Amino acid sequence: MEVESRYVAVRHHVEGLPSEDDFEVKAARVRWWPESGEVLVRNLYLSVDPYQLNRMKRRSASHLAVDGIVPGERIDAYGAGEVVASACEEYKEGDVVTGVLGWEDYTLFRPSPGVLMSKLAASDDLPLSHHLSALGTSGMTAYAGLYEVGRPEAGEKVFVSAASGSVGSLVGQFAKLAGCYVVGCAGTNAKVDLLKNKLGFDDAFNYKDEPDMKSALKRYFPDGIDIYFDNVGGETLEAALANMNTYGRVALCGVISEYTDAGHRAVPDLLEVIYKRITIRGFFAWDFLTRFAEFTGVISDWIRQGKVQVIEDISDGLESVPSAFTALFSGDNIGKKMVKLA
């Protein structure tokens, strides 16, 4: 079987703020045959994630953990799709899978323990898109980062940056369910409104209105911060450390302010880190892979019970991948950004 497929590639390594011109949609033919041992998937939803930008750089610490992206070549990405042909018993035509697919119409994969792919239960009652957001890597990142890295106790004070984003919007809700006091920051008043009035944050503010982040955090956290879930790095991290309590924890999830500008870096006051005995820990959702089923089980129940709102921002068509991706860095999107294929 051979299908016409298109894929999104970068034209060249991307070093600063990405623009749509950095991308191109290329045509390809994908060939599957019964003896290949492979599974052919027609992609239905594709995830766009800020960390992909690091993979597009010529050199980046990210290449230690995930392969760099090669200009002109296909780009793997988390997604959901439907099996259209299978050369192995575990997968049948019509099965819906989620896992590492690609920014393309069709993806071929060969099942192996190293390949992250799972088959949806026929009984699954939640929208498929949720498997890219609250039940996908965003949900896992929020869950593992808050509970395993942050380790909240009821009554603790939690600060979340990029709080209306795919991960932050879930972290804040999860922290409320843990009995914490939660404040988030975001970059527009509409986002702040969402956090306060729909997602149940105790408070939220627009960081663009706060020229002095240290004083802002002092106002929002008169009793200090116990856990900072960091998605942005830079001055926000410095300010959070300055307002942190003894034994505070920083779950270092992303430093988006440093992705687009390598010269922009946080200069933490290490005396604060020592004297307040702060722990700063970088983490990946994938370090907790063996516990995905446990985590998604809990999150699914919360969604069904109405305890967690899932915010998604869905673009249409493979050709919208470049604009969806670049929007992540202009502050335009709210919640989990993804692309739905026709």
Add this chain to the structure above:
Amino acid sequence: MEVESRYVAVRHHVEGLPSEDDFEVKAARVRWWPESGEVLVRNLYLSVDPYQLNRMKRRSASHLAVDGIVPGERIDAYGAGEVVASACEEYKEGDVVTGVLGWEDYTLFRPSPGVLMSKLAASDDLPLSHHLSALGTSGMTAYAGLYEVGRPEAGEKVFVSAASGSVGSLVGQFAKLAGCYVVGCAGTNAKVDLLKNKLGFDDAFNYKDEPDMKSALKRYFPDGIDIYFDNVGGETLEAALANMNTYGRVALCGVISEYTDAGHRAVPDLLEVIYKRITIRGFFAWDFLTRFAEFTGVISDWIRQGKVQVIEDISDGLESVPSAFTALFSGDNIGKKMVKLA
């Protein structure tokens, strides 16, 4: 009973590199009487520690954890002394105690759960000075920092900065006992020689001979660093992070390069911290106070078995406290710096 006592004070807050002129020796009379409930101790050994410099600043994150030092007033400090008069049953004349005393000839204390003071067993067979070094806060810091924060596994690679200092010299030896590969850096060739030829470090180097610390660490750790025991901060921390392995741990004990120059700060690459899932944790020996007896028991056995060498640098007389203290910042001393009173 009233005794003539002298104490060392700072003349004013100390903001940069300390000099002997910042200090003065002042006369006082200390009065004890049977109804006071207090214990009068004649001090025998006094500890001088770099962190005291932060306490001498007008403003410092250290004041969150330990009281700031007031110009002209006595300065509390770890030490060992002999009880000369006691108004409580637990302590008798002639008992030898170790704990928080002061830079002074005589110290009065009132026993309470909040006062760190312990009585030496009559059977104690190790030199009293060791209770300020390997069996005092230096030993506790090294033990807790390496084992509880660093959590070494046999075969892991450990880097220690300020490796010939009071804490570093023990960390390296403890890490060897844990089956690790250990490299230390120090600031003179004599110190490097000590590390390699007396303390059993696998390798050591003079950081002053290495203009590019990142490349130096790449040479000394071709397989990367798993644990960095940081006593200095600054560029050394940046270089260690750049050479660290996945799941690496930084035990942040001190940032001596930043104590004397608040403008001098490490600018860690947080992308390294995320993608290598590094944990950076500030700690105090005192956070592990409840386990001091356990730790000192282990270290005492190691000393008796000749497995750990205790390096001490002892000055004589209370009037040598200022020069002993300032020497900590000029790189002159080797091992645990302390002052023996007449």
